[in-house]
Amino acid sequence: xxxxxxxxxxxxxxxxxxxxxxxxxxxxxxxxxxxxxxxxxxxxxxxxxxxxxxxxxxxxxxxxxxxxxxxxxxxxxxxxxxxxxxxxxxxxxxxxxxxxxxxxxxxxxxxxxxxxxxxxxxxxxxxxxxxxxxxxxxxxxxxxxxxxxxxxxxxxxxxxxxxxxxxxxxxxxxxxxxxxxxxxxxxxxxxxxxxxxxxxxxxxxxxxxxxxxxxxxxxxxxxxxxxxxxxx
Amino acid sequence: xxxxxxxxxxxxxxxxxxxxxxxxxxxxxxxxxxxxxxxxxxxxxxxxxxxxxxxxxxxxxxxxxxxxxxxxxxxxxxxxxxxxxxxxxxxxxxxxxxxxxxxxxxxxxxxxxxxxxxxxxxxxxxxxxxxxxxxxxxxxxxxxxxxxxxxxxxxxxxxxxxxxxxxxxxxxxxxxxxxxxxxxxxxxxxxxxxxxxxxxxxxxxxxxxxxxxxxxxxxxxxxxxxxxxxxxxxxxxxxxxxxxxxxxxxxxxxxxxxxxxxxxxxxxxxxxxxxxxxxxxxxxxxxxxxxxxxxxxxxxxxxxxxxxxxxxxxxxxxxxxxxxxxxxxxxxxxxxxxxxxxxxxxxxxxxxxxxxxxxxxxxxxxxxxxxxxxxxxxxxxxxxxxxxxxxxxxxxxxxxx
Numbered sequence: 260x261x262x263x264x265x266x267x268x269x270x271x272x273x274x275x276x277x278x279x280x281x282x283x284x285x286x287x288x289x290x291x292x293x294x295x296x297x298x299x300x301x302x303x304x305x306x307x308x309x310x311x312x313x314x315x316x317x318x319x320x321x322x323x324x325x326x327x328x329x330x331x332x333x334x335x336x337x338x339x340x341x342x343x344x345x346x347x348x349x350x351x352x353x354x355x356x357x358x359x360x361x362x363x364x365x366x367x368x369x370x371x372x373x374x375x376x377x378x379x380x381x382x383x384x385x386x387x388x389x390x391x392x393x394x395x396x397x398x399x400x401x402x403x404x405x406x407x408x409x410x411x412x413x414x415x416x417x418x419x420x421x422x423x424x425x426x427x428x429x430x431x432x433x434x435x436x437x438x439x440x441x442x443x444x445x446x447x448x449x450x451x452x453x454x455x456x457x458x459x460x461x462x463x464x465x466x467x468x469x470x471x472x473x474x475x476x477x478x479x480x481x482x483x484x485x486x487x488x489x490x491x
Numbered sequence: 492x493x494x495x496x497x498x499x500x501x502x503x504x505x506x507x508x509x510x511x512x513x514x515x516x517x518x519x520x521x522x523x524x525x526x527x528x529x530x531x532x533x534x535x536x537x538x539x540x541x542x543x544x545x546x547x548x549x550x551x552x553x554x555x556x557x558x559x560x561x562x563x564x565x566x567x568x569x570x571x572x573x574x575x576x577x578x579x580x581x582x583x584x585x586x587x588x589x590x591x592x593x594x595x596x597x598x599x600x601x602x603x604x605x606x607x608x609x610x611x612x613x614x615x616x617x618x619x620x621x622x623x624x625x626x627x628x629x630x631x632x633x634x635x636x637x638x639x640x641x642x643x644x645x646x647x648x649x650x651x652x653x654x655x656x657x658x659x660x661x662x663x664x665x666x667x668x669x670x671x672x673x674x675x676x677x678x679x680x681x682x683x684x685x686x687x688x689x690x691x692x693x694x695x696x697x698x699x700x701x702x703x704x705x706x707x708x709x710x711x712x713x714x715x716x717x718x719x720x721x722x723x724x725x726x727x728x729x730x731x732x733x734x735x736x737x738x739x740x741x742x743x744x745x746x747x748x749x750x751x752x753x754x755x756x757x758x759x760x761x762x763x764x765x766x767x768x769x770x771x772x773x774x775x776x777x778x779x780x781x782x783x784x785x786x787x788x789x790x791x792x793x794x795x796x797x798x799x800x801x802x803x804x805x806x807x808x809x810x811x812x813x814x815x816x817x818x819x820x821x822x823x824x825x826x827x828x829x830x831x832x833x834x835x836x837x838x839x840x841x842x843x844x845x846x847x848x849x850x851x852x853x854x855x856x857x858x859x860x861x862x863x864x865x866x867x868x869x870x871x872x873x874x875x876x877x878x879x880x881x882x883x884x885x886x887x888x889x890x891x892x
Contacts, residue, residue, distance in 0.1 A: 282526075285693050289524040298692035302634065322789040324688045325636070326867035 260358055264317030265418050265487040268327045269408065270346050271336030274306040274445065276405030280336075281312035283431055284409055287423035288316040292490040296321045300347065309345040316418045318488045329354045331485060332416065334408045335363040336390075342369060350374060352383070359383045360485055362411050364390035364404060384483045386411065388470065397469050398462040400452045410467035414474020418487045421471055425464050432459055497706055502539065504565055506704040511669050514705065515662065515765075520697040527689040528553035530657040530696050531596070531622060534664035536561055539705045541568035541591035546579045548601040549634040550686035551624040555596050576601040580608035580621075587617035590710030590717045592668065595619070598686055599626035602640045606647075612679040613648030613751050616715050618671040618708075619679045620664065624686040625785075625836075627864050635865020636685040638785060641813060642841035648751040650680040650758055651814040652766075653784040657689055657696050659811075665705060666765040674712045676758040678751070683813075685786040685836055759815045769817035770810050772824050777806035779877060780828040782821065782846060784810040786868070787834045793870035798877060805877060810842070818849035830880045831856045834873050838863040 267284070271277030278299040285297035294317050301310040313327040326347065333352055339345045341363070348354070352361060352374070361378065363369060366389050370378070378385060390407035394400065406428075413419050419427075432446075433456065453459040477483070497508045509518070514537075525533070531554040535543070543562065545555035562570035568591065573579035576597050587593045597605060602623055612619055625640055627633030644651050650671055654660045663682055671680045684690065710717040763769060774795075781791040788809045795805045808824050810817060825831055833843040833856060843858035850856070860876050862868045875885045 282693055286524055289693075289695060294695075295524075296692055296694055298687065300635070300687070322792040323870060324692050324786060324789060328867060328869040329871070 260484055261486055261488050262317075262331065263319060263488060264315060264321065265332065265416055265485070266327050266330045267314045267316070267332040267334065267412060267418075268330035269312045269314070269334045269336060270340045270351055271310050271312075271405075272306070272339060272345060273301065273304060273308045273310045275310070275336045276402070276445075277310050277336050277408075278312045279431065280405040280409050281314040283424070283427045284314045284413070284419060285316065286427035286430060287413075287419035288314075290423040290426050291419055293318060293419075293487070294321050296324055298324055300326050307339075309340070309347060311347055316487055318491055329356055330359065331356050332360045332362065332412055334412060335361070335365075336404065336408055338363075338365045338369055352378060355381065355383055357381050357383075358485060360415060360483060361385045362408065362415075363387050364408065366392065384481055386415070386474075386477055388473065390470070393469055394466055397466045400449070402449045402452060403463055403466045406463045406466040407470040410470025411474040413467075414471035415478045415483060416486045421468060424467050428463050428467070429460055432456070432463070502704060506537070506702050508539070508706050509703040511665070511705055514699055514703045515665060518699050518703055520699060522695055523698050524693055525657065525696055526553070526691055526693050527657040527660060527684065528557055528691070530661045531664065531690075532557035532561060533698055534661045535594055536566050536701065537699060537704045538594070538665055538668060539592060539707045540594045541708065542583075542586040543567050543570045543594045544579045544582050544586070545570065545572045545595070546576050546597070546601065548576070548598050550626060550690045551596040551598045551601075551622060554622065554624070554690065558594070558596075576605040577608065580605040580612070583619050583621075584608060584612055584615065584617055587612070587619050588615065588717065590708070592672075592708035593617075593619040594622075596622040596624065598624045599628055599634075599637070599640060603628060603643070606643060609644065609647040609649055609679070609681070614747065616677045616713065616751075616754070617679055618668070618677050620667050620671065621679065621681050622664070623681050623683040624690050625683055626686040633865045634686075636687050636786065637837055637863050637865060638683070638685060638835065639837040639839065639841075639863070641683050642837070642839065644681045644683070645813050648678065648748075648755065649814065650676075650678055650755065650762075650812070652680065652682050652812050653810065654682065654684040654689065655785055655788045655809065657692070657694050660684055660689060661696055661698065663766070665699075668705060668708070670758055670761045670765055672708060672712065673758070673761050674714050676754050676761060677712075677714050678754050678758065683785070688786040688789075755815050762812055762815060766811050768820070769812045769815065770808055770820045770824060772806065772808050774804065774806035775808070775824055776827070777804045778828065779803070779805045779830045779832065779880070780808055780825055781805060781832050781834065781873070782808040782810065782825065783834050784813065784842060785836065787836060790868045790870050791834060791873060794873035794877070797870055797874050803877070803881070813842075813845070816845060816849070821846060822850050825850055825855075829855060830877070832873070832877055832880065833858050834868060834876070835861050836863065836868065837861065
């Protein structure tokens with residue numbers, strides 16, 4: 260189904276980069292000349308506390324902002340979002356639209372039989388991605404898990420191009436970025452993981468690309484056809 | 492005495508002091524994809540601000556920190572952190588008394604803590620600009636958007652504007668100084684937005700050139716003498732009227748309050764010229780009108796789209812300024828409306844109350860939907876409220892939770 264707009268809800272835990280992921284995805288969409296808006300929702304800035312972010316991408320001007328109540332795609336960055344209810348909603352998938360997609364970062368299935376049935380009734384496709392493992396293998400650090408979440412949703416829905424994602428991560432990590440004390444220290448932490456900044460950009464992009472291709476393949480194999488129209 | 496205009500000359504960063512009308516209305520613009528906080532920084536970069544005083548409180552902390560970066564780059568005259576919001580607003584007053592263009596930011600409980608200073612600013616005719624990134628006030632603690640604090644600010648004698656988007660914010664920070672520094676206005680401006688929905692949202696914004704900035708503040712255009720700190724006026728500081736407790740002292744105070752509110756009224760003509768009207772109307776001839784300010788306008792725009800798909804035509808009235816209050820404009824814009832829907836991000840519905848005091852046949856007005864304490868307002872609940880008003884049955888929305 261080709262849509263005029265795609266709404267992506269990212270449910271993660273503080274420190275995982277869900278906020279950054281939504282911003283990078285929206286920046287890429289903007290570079291693709293699409294309309295995009297991204298914003299986060301969190302309480303006190305605390306590691307492992309629930310943190311959500313939202314990214315809306317479309318071919319007409321977007322006014323809607325704030326918490327995304329009726330998403331097309333939900334990305335779960337951490338198993339605890341499901342297993343410990345670290346989500347702004349219970350269940351984590353409430354509000355998902357028919358024909359939607361759920362992407363879960365986990366090595367093992369986490370949905371109860373009842374949840375799986377409810378998602379199935381709504382014709383929602385579920386992808387388990389070993390995001391943290393991919394990040395460790397490709398980038399050499401679990402801090403790049405959010406890049407796998409960006410790549411997979413882009414591969415499945417074609418909401419942004421790989422070229423624009425490359426430009427967006429260069430813009431986000433290529434220069435000094437001040438958002439808050441918490442963000443600044445996390446930025447410093449990830450920079451220390453790489454010998455050079457170019458390496459950080461390169462490895463993160465490689466992680467995005469890996470997950471993108473995985474998403475493309477999964478969507479083809481499972482006939483998932485949720486995508487956003489090309490920019491006018 | 493020879494006077495010389497600074498227009499066309501450069502500041503120490505090489506920015507050219509530019510006529511504000513040229514800068515805002517004619518200069519070329521370039522697009523940027525920024526958060527609201529980054530947009531505040533970019534506006535302040537071009538605002539020739541002398542003093543910025545910061546105190547952290549979510550969701551304005553990012554903007555305050557980013558302006559610290561601007562100071563480090565040399566764009567701000569002076570920048571420091573106060574010890575509380577109350578202290579910050581007092582320090583802002585000191586800097587403005589001394590003739591500086593002053594900027595600060597606050598939110599929610601910070602606004603409330605600083606509140607005593609706002610009528611003081613207005614009474615002292617200090618054209619300070621404070622950005623208010625509205626958030627929840629009451630216990631239990633919330634850092635999420637809620638516009639309740641605006642209902643307190645509108646009684647202070649300050650100008651109060653309510654931005655919908657980061658673009659409004661960018662333009663209005665710069666235009667705000669131009670309005671509030673007019674000699675017949677000379678009042679502080681509380682430039683409000685819904686926290687997070689504007690401050691933390693990345694959106695496309697059209698910026699004026701980096702190498703242009705506003706002309707500096709001229710304290711000699713103030714309608715009251717600017718303060719000579721070495722020789723403060725005795726009448727104000729050491730022998731105020733209140734000490735006399737006689738008829739003259741009360742009459743003086745009363746007439747000065749009237750003068751402050753008259754100055755709010757006088758800001759109308761400048762504000763209309765700079766903001767292109769105090770309200771903005773779309774499809775104003777529709778039977779059903781959404782009347783809103785801030786983020787509720789954006790959510791209303793999405794609701795209007797959804798209703799169009801159902802063949803229901805709804806118009807929009809966006810209220811840009813709460814003080815001065817566009818009562819006549821709203822009365823005129825809503826005169827033929829059969830249903831007036833006022834969605835708000837607060838529990839008391841202060842905007843609906845203001846509107847009701849300005850229009851006839853108030854039974855046309857639906858003061859809903861209301862969300863508060865950090866809840867979001869999905870367009871679907873506005874749609875459902877409008878359908879209710881029209882007597883159309885809708886499904887109960889239980890999207891989340």
